[in-house]
Amino acid sequence: MKYDIIVIGGGPGGKACSIEAARRGLKVALVEKDGSGGNAIHQGYIPMKIMLDEMIKNTIGKDPINLTESLKTLGVRMEKAKEGWKRSLERAGVNSYYGEAEIISEQEVRVMVDGGTTTLMGGSLVVATGSKPSSPIAPQLDEGRGIISYKEVLTGKWLSLKDVVILGGNIEGCEFATLFNKMGARVRILELGDRIMPMCDLDQSQFLKEEFEKQGIEIKTNSTVTESQYNKEGKLEVHCTNKVDGTSEKLLSDALLVTGASKPVLPRGIEKLDLDRGENNTIKVNEYLETTQKGVYAIGDVTGGITSANAAILEGKTAAEIIAGQKNPVNYKGMSYVCFTDPQLSGVGLREIDARERQVNYQVKKAYFSENMRAISQGYEKGFIKILVDADKQTILGVHLAGDDIAELIPIGALACRQDLPIEVIRDLPLAHPTMTEIINEAL
Secondary structure, eight states: OEEEEEEEOOSHHHHHHHHHHHHTTOOEEEEETTSTTHHHHHTSHHHHHHHHHHHHHHTSSOOSOOHHHHHHHHHHHHHHHHHHHHHHHHHHTOEEEESEEEEEETTEEEEEETTEEEEEEEEEEEEOOOEEEOOSSSSOOBGGGTEEOHHHHTTSTTTTOSEEEEEOOSHHHHHHHHHHHHTTOEEEEEOSSSSSSTTSOHHHHHHHHHHHHHTTOEEEOSEEEEEEEEOTTSOEEEEEEETTTOOEEEEEESEEEEOSOEEEOOOBTGGGSOOOBOGGGOBOOOTTOBOSSTTEEEOGGGGTSOOSHHHHHHHHHHHHHHHTTOOOOOOOTTOOEEEOSSSEEEEEEOOHHHHHHTTOOEEEEEEEGGGOHHHHHHTOOSEEEEEEEETTTOBEEEEEEEETTOGGGHHHHHHHHHTTOBHHHHHTOOOOSSOGGGHHHHHO
């Protein structure tokens, strides 16, 4: 079969690339070995978000969680997610092949499907095969030794832990801290830096720290793990060291969950291509997502760049645009994030520390959900919005949110940051009332 573009990897980046290319009139083949949605749906962030939603919903004034029922709900929603993912590709006109890809050349890919093979020919090749968990510390991932990643947790086997130590106060680590805390486990976070969620604005990090501590989640900053092993009583001994004062501590736990570290997943036959490699065997790309092999592009985690689904989606769309003839470099400006903890964090653009480092003349504008009518009506009174404004140009530099169910509020901030919108444009929006979105105008 002959295609304009072959995409290997059907996660968020591969899907975005395929749909955008199809919208631009290209004939697209998408190859995914793990079925509809790839790792994102089968063992990644989609089942994680389903579990988080289920646990948070079921711990609000209700009896202890029924894990069996929650896992049933997870299974039902995952099937719906797979079907929805598949339908969106079909509706866009993307031809999907579910099997393992083997690269024969930059224009030829062989797919193992149902015991047979199908050969695909393409004008351009996009590698979007993502990454898999790894460990940044001496104790490597080993389920038999209680050192696990998100993949082991989401099988369901490790969900009944009574005590867990989480290495990493990043988005992944904090979301799992919320999950295990809602399930009644003792949770301790070890963060190498001086605060959890270091990618966030400082006010957000401090807010989440205080909320976590109210919930009983313990946080140890400036800390890392030096070793871990089971003792005679069957408990995992996690030895950690504080990098500031040099003190050491032994923590007894059921498991050590390692977060935030990954290594690339490379398709079979990748060695046949003339590709420059980066650290940890990642694929090097330029600002146009081009590799050193003509006609071959790479996006997402496999490049070793920004390791997030948001970045992979943006890069996927950009790669499709470039292949279709619109050659603009990838532009991360206005790319937002959401941390689905309880409470949630979300943000886009400059943090206050960034503005200071760049010596930007800025203003801080804040509003609180305790003053927003819709938030009050839902009982979502904790949290705030913090907006950084260029004091000279009166444009929005950054938007940072903390509170309950705020994930859907960030798109307006993302648009404002990406387009350098004056604050008057946002102020003039006739927002529906009462809605939580109004907090943006309440701040401005």
